[in-house]
Amino acid sequence: MNVLNSFALLANGEALDWNQIPEYSLSDFIRNVSEELELGARMVSFFALPEGSEKRLVAVLALDSSSVLCVSRSQPFSGSFPSLTPKYPEAHLFEREIYEQYGLLPLGHPWLKPVRKNLNVIQDPKNFFSVEGAEIHEVSVGPVHAGVIEPGHFRFQCDGEEVLHLEIALGYQHRGIEEALLGGPHRLSVYQIETIAGDTTIGHSSAYAQALEALAGVQAPLYALWVRAIALELERLANHTGDLGALANDVAFIPTSSACGKIRGDFLNLTALLCGNRFGRGMVRPGFSPIDCEPKRLALLSDRFEQTLRDALQAVGWFWDSASSRARFEQVGSVETSMAAKIGLVGLAARSCGLVRDVRFDHPTGWYRFAQVPLAVWPDGDVFSRAKVRWLEMQHSGEFLKEQFNSPPEPESAEKITRLAPDKLAVSLIEGWRGEICHVALTDSEGRFRRYKVTDPSFHNWMGLALALRNQAISDFPICNKSFNLSYCGFDL
């Protein structure tokens, strides 16, 4: 039997009737999901929701090569379910989250700790993996770190300089975003979405807009899609520039670090030229574009962009020309391709391990259906590779934007979305600068959010950083960490 029959298929940015989604007994549901993962599907989202006094599980998988997403759900149950993690490690955090949020016990989960709520349990030293031995020492860092950076706790098991194991404990930034979205959309919802991760304002607000448009059955005007694509690529350029500068700083190559710190701000100022805010607050709204970019503004944007891009490529070029700096990135913090696939890495971290995985390419929506950005992939999985992919993406996004500035669609008027269809589920993926952002929205019989599941790319990728540190010198933690530059608040929600 074709396993796919046990799933409802949909494309990115589409919605389905809740009752069209096949429902299976718990054991059949788990078996179907396992079989599909076995055949190469990728876990995009996996969560629980309450159903009367019981709960049910919902799985969203991606078949990237066919540009298809598939959804299935279990019948309501209570108690426990067989853990997928031992066989499919990419499920590990989803299952921990399900346990934390709804108390469903994933039987056989190898490392069942809370994710972000119960901090006393999360940070209790007893609950960290520890390596025994007379020569072993433990280094614990955080939650407050030395730089201007968000909080998280890192615990290293070391043999001398060598890190044998790193465990990352988060949750410090938890603000209750998913809970607050229940019963929404509320007046505040879009503002909370914009601050899931401040450096990914456009990514998350675009995912939200796309989900709501699917639920309302509304097609956003081309103009809005064009604005979103421009904003998303500007966000990518600003962050990649900042990250390459920060990486250069950590190996004491100051010219690139100094210049990139400033140029990152220049890219943010281009976003501010469009909407007034350097992070793109107020730039993306469901159903329409609140921003217009009249010809004079577009010409100014285009001129300033070309200059900023030239500056950025020059500043990063200095780094690539410095062989001794470049060598510091090589064969440091490597993640093997097969491991990257197993733990479900997404975005630039995945592409830096040779995985061809990009929502703009695999599941294109919006403006990316009409204009393509070439994929950037590098095979080595080390810090060098993650820097290289950023560098390639800066060039690709730069060329893409120059082309798009020359072809603005006509502005169209469109209405704000006021009503969502009842009892529908929408899946919305956006390739943010870190990687795949997934929003799954389910409405109740009144068209209000019954569940709104947010998955920031960092949720998939923090484990990648932990594995990258294995058998590395602890002194290389800063460059390994910067090379991923994951979000704490995006993970903590």
Place this chain on the structure above:
Amino acid sequence: MRFPHEAPPPLPDRHGGSLRLEGSKCPSDCQVCSQLCPTQAISRTCGKPPVLDLGKCLFCGECTRACPSQAILRTGDYRMATRQREDLLLVSPGKEEIRLASALESKMLKMFGRSLKLRQVSAGGCNACEADINVLGTIGWDLGRFGIQYVASPRHADGLLVTGPVSKNMELALKKTYDAVSEPKIVIAVGACAISGGPFANHEQVRSGVDAILPVDLYIPGCPPHPLTILDGLLRLLNRLDKQT
């Protein structure tokens, strides 16, 4: 950048700067803005003029666009920092705009006026405030020329620069960091979250602002505040601005 000796770089034209509330223009029964405001920064009790709390404001501009009486105006002014929480409340008559921060008292100024070391703590911040704090340290703004520096340890610091609504999961770490700074010390709250909880105010997971647990010496509103607004606040506190700015 020659600021503060010369004019600062202009704010983006769509930024709008601070707000001014001319409550005397408001018809007595109008509730347009208070019903729109996402963070309930605007409140109106029956028969009284409206109150706009810039400590809660995200500067989204919804109210300025919707106001039928043009009572809420964007001033274009980047200066927004205040010493007291109440100084962020706009209400007519007399308090149409915020009351800008005064400098530290003379004893504190003597200690910190030419060298202020700050430990930044993100307590539920989304990384936008943090990014625009960070950018002041880069070559464009060059915060170091004022003797202001972000330091790696509270033991090296004269005060804290706090962002985020103070998630309960960061409450203890924030208190410990504060306790580790030697006396006398200052606390600066940057952004709507740190001042009031911002878009997360009253969530059970947060304390809705730094002053719920620590005494705050300077409030810098915005979501996030523009780097120029943060710099102005710091210089204002240290009495480093020329008289005309």
